[in-house]
Amino acid sequence: MIKRVLFLGILIGLLHSAAYSVDFVRLKRNINREWKFVLSDIKGAEVTDFNDGDWQNISLPHSFSIPYFMWSKIYNGYGWYRKVIDIPTEWKDKNVTLEFEGSFIETEVYINGTYLGKHIGGYTGFFFDITRYLNAGKNVIAVRVNNLWKPDVAPRAGDHQFSGGIYRDVYLNVTDKLHVDVYGTFAYTAAISKKEALCEIQTEIRNNYPSDKNCIINTEIESPAGKVVSKVQSKMLVKGNEVKIVRQVFPRISEPQLWSPESPQQYKAVTTVMADGKVMDKYETTFGLRWFDWTADKGFFLNGEHYYLLGANVHQDQAGWGDAVTNAAMRRDVQMIKDAGFNCIRGSHYPHDPAFVQACDEIGLIFFSENAFWGTGGAFGDRFSWNHPTSSCYPANPEYRPKFDESVLAQLKEMIKIHRNHASIAAWSMCNEPFFTDWETFKDMKSLLNQVTDSASVWDPTRKVAIGGAQRGEIDRLGKNVIAFYNGDGASRTEFQNPGVPNLVSEYGSTTSYRPGRFFAGWGDVVKTPGYADPWNPPTWRSGQIIWCGFDHGTIFGTGLATMGMIDYFRLPKRQYYWYVEALKKGNRNPQEPEWPSKGIPARLGLKASNNIISSTDGIDDAQLVVTVLDEYNRHISNNVPIELRILSGPGEFPTGRMIRFVPPSQEEASDIAVRDGQAAIAFRSYHAGKTVIQAIADGLEPAVIEIITLGTPMWEEGVTVPVAGRPYHRYEGEVCERVSDTNKMLLATYRPTWVSSSLEGTNKAYVNDGDVTTFWKPVVTDREKWWKLALEASYCISKIQVELPEADVVYQYKIEVSVDDLIWKEVISDRVSSKDIKVRTFQGDFGCDIAFVRISFISEEAGLTEVRIGGK
Template sequence: MNKKTLVTIIFFLQIMICWNLNAAPVRQQINLNRGWLFTLGDVEEAEQTSFSDQSWEQVNLPHSFSLPYFMWKSVYNGYGWYRKTIEMPAAWKGKQVSVEFEGIFIQSEVFLNGQRVGEHTGGYTGFCYDLTPFLKPGKNILAVRVNNLWKADVAPRAGDHQFSGGIYRDVYLHITDPLHVAWCGTFITTPEVSKSSASFRAETEIRNDHARPQQFTIRTEIVSPKGKIVSKAETKETLEAGSSRIFTQYPASIIDPALWHPDSPNLYKAVTTIQQGNKVTDRKETVFGIRWFEWTADKGFFLNGEHFYLLGANVHQDHAGWGDAVTNAGFRRDIQMMKDCGFNTIRGSHYPHDPSFAQACDEIGILFFPENAFWGMGGGSGDRDGWGTPSSGCYPPNPEDQDRFDRSVLYQLKELIRINRNSPSITAWSMSNEPFFTDASTNERMKQLLNKATDSTHVWDPTRLVAIGGSQRKGVDKLGKNQIAFYNGDGAGFLNPGVPSMVSEYGSVTTHRPGTFEPGWADLKDGFNRPEWRGGQVIWCGFDHGTVGGTGLAIMGLVDYFRIPKRSWYWYREAYAKGNRNPVEPQWPESGIPAKIGLSADKTTIAAPDGTDDVHILISLLDASGKPVSNEIPVKLSVLSGPGEFPTGSSIQFMPPSEEETSDITIRDGKAAIEFRSYYAGTTIIEASAEGLPASTLTIRTLGQPTWESAGRPKVADRPYKRYIAPKKEEPVNELLLAVNRPSFVSSTAELSSRTLSNDGDDQTAWFADPSDKAAWWKLDLEASYDLNAIELVFPTVDIHQYVIEVSSDNQSWITVSNQRTSNKKEKKQRIDGDLGKNIRFVRISFISGNAGLSEVKVGGNPTNL
């Protein structure tokens, strides 16, 4: 055989090997969002294959029990069932088949063909089950029993958001070889990194579901943002049958890495290949970035060795109409909106977000603080249902619940980290939000749990620091080591705390759109107050959101629930994105004569009919010249032809808000918007109509399969919106707990005293004004709007106390609710009851006599619905 022939044979052998390795995907991911059957309520034997589900509603995922939902304070709490048929083809024989749920709120039981596959508790983290033992060729019935009932021993126990049930995130099937990379089983880190070089550590968890031990090769290739392989590692390993193990590799260091930064979000890939001889059993790609962070107590935050001031917003996960059941595209728009107005940071308030959220932060270039679901809500204590009323402390007071609650917090935290740990945008893991909102009897248990969480996080991810969210009370900011203190509310005014820190919540705008052209924090109006030691500042909050706390808490966003910016968003765009130290106010629409309807969308193509993509449709009222006007008239969107749906079905009606009966689906300031999605491919024509105006149309094209025509042109069921009225519960005793641990402000403080002692929940401690202060006052910020019905003052001594109690909604205009200027009665305690004001956020006590001091201020009331 001559040399030329040998070279030719080798060449063709190489081609054959490459063809064998790449002829078909060794790992398949199948989207399961389309074509489920659903019913509210708990149904006996609904997991059985013989069960008749013909009367159930046809739905698609992501889906919520509350669909359609428009920021109302109450939602259904109870059970719901989902069923879907899965066809097993012959090609799956000998494969491993698993199902991944990215999120079900809050407790789920999964069945296949009547057999229990698994149970998961925790509403914000994903999980994966092996279906292989339960599958059979042909038709299989996947059934999921879901409930969103409050549980005393499950985190979170309460919070300022909504708690709708459902399979509200994406669902996927994974088809792999029995020898494969485990779910979320890769972790790529850069132990040593600088601007000139970077080293790599690749941890890969491999699962062997064969009946015998397996020998194999693991190859990890590092691929640059330009698509070039820049480093690799290859090792030969053995794994016992029915087991999994983490294997560690160290691909060679590289020089001049392309660093990840919000201004240049460079992303690398680690391609993990498992091979047995010429057979590839699995190939998995992991996206990551090369960068490094540093937090200091005196100089703030550093990114890639350079000082970087964090400017950001808190972001909740729900959208108008769809509630928590948001597409990946919807999250991406949210992140882009925050970046477009000049923010470089998002805090994921206050629970783990969808995996696509972190992915979009990575790709768009915005730093991200994910947060675990460990929080409660001010204004309550004991074991109250925090979803029926916004009033449960963050930690259970009953000892029998406490160990299970600890496990709930830690388990969800571990899942959060495992799912998101490769994301370069994640700057630190936040353990909590305002954990000080808890009974005094649970303070030590709460702190012990935070210490367990931080210690565990350093084990699960030793590459990042840990943050304590809302740490401004009870010494929470000083827990542990290598931690960042997040200060909410009055934390913005703290002096240098001596630990790495940032303001994780400041200000709020608290208004329906359009609002006013201002930042929501007085400090920003007079300049950019950025102390050298502060790591950054994050506004409360980015978007309006649904909440059990009512409208007063819901409308604190820079952008409204329908994803139309308020005027405050434009302030930040001028000040931050454009760098204008004196922000210039744009010209706003004025009242005019509507002559036509502007109809537009962020894009006119939906990439796939599977619930991962959608379009954001915007309505604008225009005058005859095409200029926007601020008038508010009814406008209707309708699907004239083709596939697709609004949250309300094939049409949606926007109404002007009215004082008599507020419409939750509103047109305000001449604009309205909604998200539109399709579960079939094809062309959709949407019409906007209003009485007396010519109609406008918009064409949306959805790509992929199946087509609407091939499916028989199915009609979308109408889902008329109506507010959910929760069953009446026994009214709770007025606990006067709204003031506990809320921010307080004073005219002065005597030596060895503190303003926080006046609303710490302890009558035995007290704040005293400085003796020289002849016009002393104490002021409380409830941090949200309430309709007040009781105020109680407890004084340090029995004496004649002369004072005035005032309340305010805006910290500017004050209403007197009790005038004791001329009192001559000695008293230790004073309480007033009745209607003390609607939409109240601030309470002020001004002292007339010289003995100014307070042991405790107690406030009672209910969240405002504006």
């Protein structure tokens, strides 16, 4: 059986290679394999004859930070990539473009020593026409990438990690000089119902010939079963060296098969471009027939039916590989969210890989694609480092603002053009929490938001736009066609109840835990919605609720914010995930906790793979390996023991090389590569074809062995092929710019989520940290607790606290406490003998580090707060 599979793989690889040398209309060739890399800035590395012999041998997708395991610090600087590509003589009359799906954050590209240009922006694809620079035979691509923080490039901040590298796939697109441009079609429905659909397609035809071309454009729409259901032919003249858009309106499609999460049916448009009596290009576009309605009073509708959105926020990075994950790994992520019973994903907080969105289309999850414009507690101006996570979302220095505006708009336009045909995308999100910005920039930030919402509606008039993280600064009121995404306490604040605009809770939960965690929903502010404490009975005006978050992810803020996922960084579910499986997938509204693995006597290891065949050697497929501690009856037990996975023979690699070691978190040698609750996992990939034998071992336990077959070419030759070098994991402790902040500004509390024991009518908990000294909070008269609590949404070292009280002629007595986890509190300030003529009181000192919560409790009968300001770093 194994021999037959290997033979098939070799045959497929040879046929694939043969396609490069025979006549073809269009070819998309993956060039992920066999690059050279150095983590440095090397002068002259772009020239063809540069000696890169001592550089690392790597393949894509790749990240500067591999191996990366959720540590808060990473390398910031430059890296160089080089690759030799072989251009067949048959391509001499072809048009060749070099396409990158994503590279972070500034990418300069050279071919044979010639500078092609650069792309700035880390989450959207780009391409260069390299036709005129190519020679038959060997050619050298050189790419200089840096992940340096830039004051005039979005994002300027974010609760995730910012590793550099070519971390998505790279392709050569080979076509005739007359062809459909890259990302060159836009398929949509001009009118649609359950009975019929009227489709339109706009197609960009690029003519790189110097002469004009009379073109015939035939487009056929195929049903999910492959039957042609509508077709159109158009004729047009495309002048030499011109790009022209043809708009085709199709005969109506009767009884359309509508796309939905429950039935993710897709249609395909095949566009054939003809000129000079022959076929010049053939281009396929996959899309869906469906429609979305967003209403302010009745919620969200899909295909005319009310549809409540239940989803998860998802970041792109995974254990070991960081951002550089395979298409198959992304698909597993989407499937895990689907398998829990959710029906949507919010792509936090940047445009995701095309393969991720394609998986949403095919598996059936509504997707919200978000632009990389956001802030995280930032009101400290321009910080000049990723490692200071509180920069102003919008540039404080006016010098940077014009280019920053261009950056936000350019990335938005690229996101829309790349992803506009995806059936799953129900709205474009413009941002996330951009209100975290310097006060003097607030007006300009809102002006940019208005500009991007208007632009998005021009670039894609078929979808509405959303303001992500709209719970501060009245940025939820930018227009009637805008959807408000409320994060955190935006679910429960009075002003966002039936707000008069389409809306949903885009982040709830934010519960922190390492696996295994707790078996609970973690509803957070969802159950604090006035009058709707039952999350299964939401208000009619709310469109949905999306948990923060689906998976643990790396972040510059450290583990406090990194471990809020239902699923851990290694893609093993926490118990919270199983709560949702029971509640959503199985429909048990009161899930009963199952029996979990318990301590036992370890006897052996179990080793399983998500798939035992990797379909190709080009970095788009891999296998997820899970190793489990078992007792003598083969039952999963919760004992944590040091485990190693080793490649005994054959091709392939872990992020750490040919071996990876997991250790219990309680051990002195514990690292970020941990075995927890008796299990560990990692993704395995291979850039050579052949059989890989992998063994799991632990001292005193019976080992486990698994075989993985990789198809394609080239074949692995044991003892001949050079195996991948080891990449030992170390927490990055190189030169970094640590967080610095002006404690005199005391802006750590501004706009953060708050809670209170009660609120007197006319006052509000949010007035205490909104920067407005004319508003305040007071508890009700009968309240015997009288407290106000603040979540900093990150961990800080606090050195200054300022309290502004409502009235100067009243005696207020209170205590101030701080907490790391909202469970254990430490009193740091006691103001029990206060003077009634001091309205603003400032306290300085070392109030502790890793502080995430602050609480002020009143002891006096009089209680209330106008403003609370906090400084630290």
